[in-house]
Every structure is written in C-alpha cells, then in structure tokens.
Amino acid sequence: MAKSLVDYIEELPVFSDSTNSFSLLDLVKGLIERIKPNLSSNTIVVPILQTFNVLLEADSLRRLSDKPQGVER
Numbered sequence: 001m002a003k004s005l006v007d008y009i010e011e012l013p014v015f016s017d018s019t020n021s022f023s024l025l026d027l028v029k030g031l032i033e034r035i036k037p038n039l040s041s042n043t044i045v046v047p048i049l050q051t052f053n054v055l056l057e058a059d060s061l062r063r064l065s066d067k068p069q070g071v072e073r
Helices: 002-009 024-038 042-057 062-066 068-072
Strands: none
Touching: 002 042, 024 042, 024 062
C-alpha cells in the first residue's frame, strides 16, 4: 500500500491549477488540518503521522521545498 501511495503522490502536481483540482500541497494541508483538532486522538493522529513517515522515507515531499508555500507546510 505504501508503494501505491508514493506512486500516486509522485504523479500529483505541487500546486492546483485550472487542469488539476488536487495537488501535493492540498494533500499535505488536508492531513495537517485533520491533526490539529484531533491531537488527543491517537486513532487519527498516529495513522496520519505514519503516512507522513512513508512519504518522507520515499522522499515524496521534496518537491514542496521548491516553493515558499510548500516550505511553510
């Protein structure tokens, strides 16, 4: 499952535009927004952190560092 997620992430554009309605930045933003109100819920936070771990190990988030908004996230 991790490989499929990484493959999907690699295909996403960094930012949304008129032809792409979902981007890598949207994904990261959505995951972070899920964590914020649920910090005390391990059933939500732990899987999201594991998702970030998979993406970081695969270096799938490196493209975010090319843009200021990506670095901020």
